[in-house]
Amino acid sequence: MSALGTTVTAIRLTVNGRPREVNLSHDMRRLLDVLRIDLGLTGTKEGCGEGECGACSVLLDGKLVNSCLVPALQADGSEIITPEGLAESKAGKLLAECFTECHGAQCGFCTPGMMMASAALLRQNPDPDEQAIREGLAGNLCRCTGYDMIIDAVLMAAGKGRDIW
Amino acid sequence: MVNSVVNPFRPATLSEALEIRRKTGALPFAGGTDLMVRYRAKNGLPPTMEGPLMFVDSLSELRTVRFSGVSLDIGASVPLAVVADDPGERTAYAASGIPADAAALAAIPELLRAASADLGAPALRQRATMAGNVANASPAGDTVAALYALDAAVVLTSTDGERIVPINKFITGPGKTILKADELITAIRIPGPLPVWGYWRKVGTRRANALTKVSAASSVRVEAGRITGFALAFGAVGPIVVRSPDAEALLIGKSAADLEGSGAAELVRAVADAAAPGITPIDDQRSTARYRKTVALNLIGEVISSLASHLKENNT
Ligand SMILES: Cc1cc2nc3c(=O)[nH]c(=O)nc-3n(C[C@H](O)[C@H](O)[C@H](O)COP(=O)(O)OP(=O)(O)OC[C@H]3O[C@@H](n4cnc5c(N)ncnc54)[C@H](O)[C@@H]3O)c2cc1C
């Protein structure tokens, strides 16, 4: 620590439960690029790159964020859950099952982000009504499904899941 | 090889941050939801901003919410998810050890909560801050319009001390403020007594992540059944958020009865006529001047009728 704050370019993250150390190739490198390029976790997608589509959604210390807007340096020391991590959990498995059953995924590009946002919502509100689901997923765009089938999938997951979120 | 071109400062305390700001003028970076988009590069690449830059998001001094019993100070870096009262956010925040107790959070005026809840979408609000919205000084800034209607002030701090500037003096034009190179916004202050009623309406292309075409914000104080304070602000209808003092004056002294029946239509018209000259929108990619002006003036009717129902329900 210098007198004028720290200027570190190596960061530590816990990603899907595993401690990782990353040397940033640029000190404003986005969390999205660290996950996809440096750590090879390509389940996190880049859609708009401007915070509008939610394809890059991850959990940062339990909170849903757009990883395209977060400099990795700001996430130093935090815990990240990506779609890969979610997929391994009970919650992720159930969401995948319900998305499949309800045809909540077509091209699938939005799906990892949709599931991250669904998981974040269900953690706070395990019994959401349609309105609450629409609000929880408001930052996630889908160009294929027309949303209704995604809403159905989340409603089904909420019905089956109860205490797994 | 490590390529450190921006070298963002990561101060641990406010006093360290103020010292850095004084010595280097480093650009404050809170949630980054404006800055990361403004300096966005191609997919896969870091933003193009140059330093010096300073992260202020995690400074605990900027994350407090304090209610004195009269006025309310919302820290510069409090996430808008907390202000918006997104599911679970306030409870988690109050429990996190930050000086922001449930009573202080509950004192956040409904008008400001509603405006924050209309800003962006849940993930964006986890990072975005009110200070960032205010410093960005967009006439379409959602919390900004609400803060104008609340007569809010901006608490500015430097190593020399503190100054408190009303929001309409702080913002001087689109993207322009009087923030000095050595200052940080440390809090947004809502002066008391806090209003009993508020109105918020945002008109955009869709419910989430949509910039505002027109917004209307209003706050009211009532004593013994009569309106003693009335504020009316419009967003995105001019280079800065506008208040309509001439229109506001027409409601002072009025009671529920004055806002109903035949007199009401006349009152709405008079308020709209008084507000009209201040509403000078432009055509842009989001909307047209004509649409904006028409909507803004129509919203006056809605403000007055919902105020009438509030007064009636509360029997004041
Ligand atoms: C997808 C998307 C949707 C959006 N939707 C809306 C919307 O509906 N309504 C709306 O109003 N805005 C919207 N925005 C804009 C933006 O999210 C808001 O303006 C937000 O409040 C900015 O806060 P921030 O902390 O992210 O700011 P940053 O990007 O960190 O900073 C913005 C500005 O504030 C300055 N700043 C930050 N903190 C301080 C401080 N403590 N002291 C001094 N200066 C400071 C910075 O230097 C910078 O100039 C949207 C943005 C995106 C990407």
Ligand code: FES
């Ligand atoms: S890629 Fe991040 S929100 Fe679209």
Ligand code: FES
């Ligand atoms: S399934 Fe194709 S974008 Fe949603």
